[in-house]
Amino acid sequence: MALKKYLSCKNILPNCFKPKDPSSGPKVHASKQSPSRRLSLSDISHHGSPLSLSDLSNSLISVHIFTLKELEVITHKFSMSNYLGEGGFGPVYKGFIDDKLRPDLKAQAVAVKVLDLDGTQGHREWLAEVIFLGQLKHPHLVNLVGYCYEEEHRLLVYEYMARGNLEDQLFKRYGPPLPWLTRLKIAVGTSKGLAFLHEEEKPVIYRDFKTSNILLDLAYNAKVSDFGLATDGPEGEETHVTTCVMGTEGYAAPEYITTGHLTTMSDVFSFGVVLLELLTGRRSVDKSRPGREKNLVQWARPLLKDPYKLDGIMDPRLEGQYSTEGARKAAALAYQCLSSHPKSRPTMSNVVKALEPLFDLTDIPTGPFVYIVPTQAYNEPIVQKIEEKEEKQCDEIKIEKNGGEKEEKMEKSRVPRQKGRRRRRQVKPSRSRAVYSDTDLYKTLGSSLYSPKHQR
Ligand SMILES: Nc1ncnc2c1ncn2[C@@H]1O[C@H](COP(=O)(O)OP(=O)(O)OP(=O)(O)O)[C@@H](O)[C@H]1O
Ligand SMILES: [Mg+2]
Numbered sequence: 001m002a003l004k005k006y007l008s009c010k011n012i013l014p015n016c017f018k019p020k021d022p023s024s025g026p027k028v029h030a031s032k033q034s035p036s037r038r039l040s041l042s043d044i045s046h047h048g049s050p051l052s053l054s055d056l057s058n059s060l061i062s063v064h065i066f067t068l069k070e071l072e073v074i075t076h077k078f079s080m081s082n083y084l085g086e087g088g089f090g091p092v093y094k095g096f097i098d099d100k101l102r103p104d105l106k107a108q109a110v111a112v113k114v115l116d117l118d119g120t121q122g123h124r125e126w127l128a129e130v131i132f133l134g135q136l137k138h139p140h141l142v143n144l145v146g147y148c149y150e151e152e153h154r155l156l157v158y159e160y161m162a163r164g165n166l167e168d169q170l171f172k173r174y175g176p177p178l179p180w181l182t183r184l185k186i187a188v189g190t191s192k193g194l195a196f197l198h199e200e201e202k203p204v205i206y207r208d209f210k211t212s213n214i215l216l217d218l219a220y221n222a223k224v225s226d227f228g229l230a231t232d233g234p235e236g237e238e239t240h241v242t243t244c245v246m247g248t249e250g251y252a253a254p255e256y257i258t259t260g261h262l263t264t265m266s267d268v269f270s271f272g273v274v275l276l277e278l279l280t281g282r283r284s285v286d287k288s289r290p291g292r293e294k295n296l297v298q299w300a301r302p303l304l305k306d307p308y309k310l311d312g313i314m315d316p317r318l319e320g321q322y323s324t325e326g327a328r329k330a331a332a333l334a335y336q337c338l339s340s341h342p343k344s345r346p347t348m349s350n351v352v353k354a355l356e357p358l359f360d361l362t363d364i365p366t367g368p369f370v371y372i373v374p375t376q377a378y379n380e381p382i383v384q385k386i387e388e389k390e391e392k393q394c395d396e397i398k399i400e401k402n403g404g405e406k407e408e409k410m411e412k413s414r415v416p417r418q419k420g421r422r423r424r425r426q427v428k429p430s431r432s433r434a435v436y437s438d439t440d441l442y443k444t445l446g447s448s449l450y451s452p453k454h455q456r
Helices: 041-045 053-057 068-074 123-135 166-171 180-198 254-259 264-280 296-304 307-313 324-337 348-360 376-402 404-413
Strands: 083-086 091-097 108-114 144-150 153-159 214-216 222-224
Touching: 041 123, 053 123, 068 091, 068 108, 068 144, 068 153, 123 144, 123 153, 166 214, 166 264, 180 214, 180 222, 180 264, 180 324, 180 348, 254 264, 264 296, 264 324, 264 348, 296 307, 296 324, 307 324, 324 348
Parallel strands: none
Antiparallel strands: 083 091, 091 108, 108 153, 144 153, 214 222
16 A cells, blocks of 8 residues: 655655746747656655656646746736735736737736745645646646746646636625526536546546635636645555545545545545535535534435425525426435445546436426516516516526537527516426435544645
8 A cells, every 4th residue: 555645845846946047038838749648746746756847847738837027917916906816825816918928828818826935835736736737638627827936936827717716606695696507517517527537547636626626717617726635546456545634624525534545536525515515505614503504514414315305405595496306316416425435426427427417407497486467557667677687597597508608699599588478486396205325424524634724
């Protein structure tokens, strides 16, 4: 059994700490062809490795090396007006690359993440991002446009994701809630991202799947970001890798917390937590809630197996506008993902297979019940307003189903509605009872889980 220790930033890739030759100027280490063999973190993170970052850059796919000066220009000197937020790695700023910066780099908005030199993360997380996201390209993984390392500075440049992270979108206090089909689209997208990682020739365990690490573009396409904790999965005969327990409270699998044994199934558990958050609109850990409800999995998992209780835990902000059958199937899937036995959890590709057909379910109520007083002149503007609201919702749903790029087409094919037509909330079909077997998930759950922000 290989014991992988968590390494501090100083003993990983010492070559990278060498000051950069100032005469070398801006570089483009952008390899267009796919590398034949993917370099893994362990290839270059052990002492005495002959590989340096410049060797690594030959394996990267279309990744640009930026100078600090260039990144200062595109972010307006990291101005606060471009500030997007901050996590354990450091602050993130929006930037804009114009078509004059590099001949082979198209004009685009980017997000620039700056390592906080006084913070808790370091070179190891930066390197993991470069190694994994620089070699793994998929529509549901955020695209790494480039990086910068000059002296002690470590920066990462990503494609800009206009709707920020799922945590903010799902738990925002104001504004309309995320509709059911958008939640489904996010669950399907991210499950595809994780399935891609797990099915690599050398599987990758992501290790930090949570709502704040899921980024959304304008059309709510979801992409997995933040590969700072990602690690190579077990190879050959090995069933797991043993690591020091890292992750985020409320998302990590119980067997990983208690034993440090990490498998792709740990990601499946975390996916189950996010699926549960999408269904319930509740955070995985909410200290403001009473007793058992503080921990979402502990509270909700026993209720997932009983379809009669499901309505009671669904996000009230959805106001019943979801497919009952879809919610039931998604809840059953979440239940399996959250099994305390890793072997009982589905693989991520089976998760994708289970979730995708839920798009086709049509038992979604179309809108609230509206009673229209039959006095034409007085009511027309009110009716029109309601119709407009509903039309917007329907369009949103259609766009979710078909993907953002079809938005324009859909806009044109919209059938004009008759003004003043009455609408009723659809009655949900009667439920069939199905009970799934239970296991006592949290019997073994310890409290030894540390956030990356607090343990290094
Ligand atoms: N590519 C991006 N496009 C747009 N916004 C981004 C991008 N990457 C990060 N952000 C935003 O920057 C902020 C900080 O993100 P970051 O991933 O560093 O931290 P976090 O996920 O909030 O916390 P953690 O350290 O636990 O991962 C978040 O609000 C996130 O939405
Ligand atoms: Mg993050």
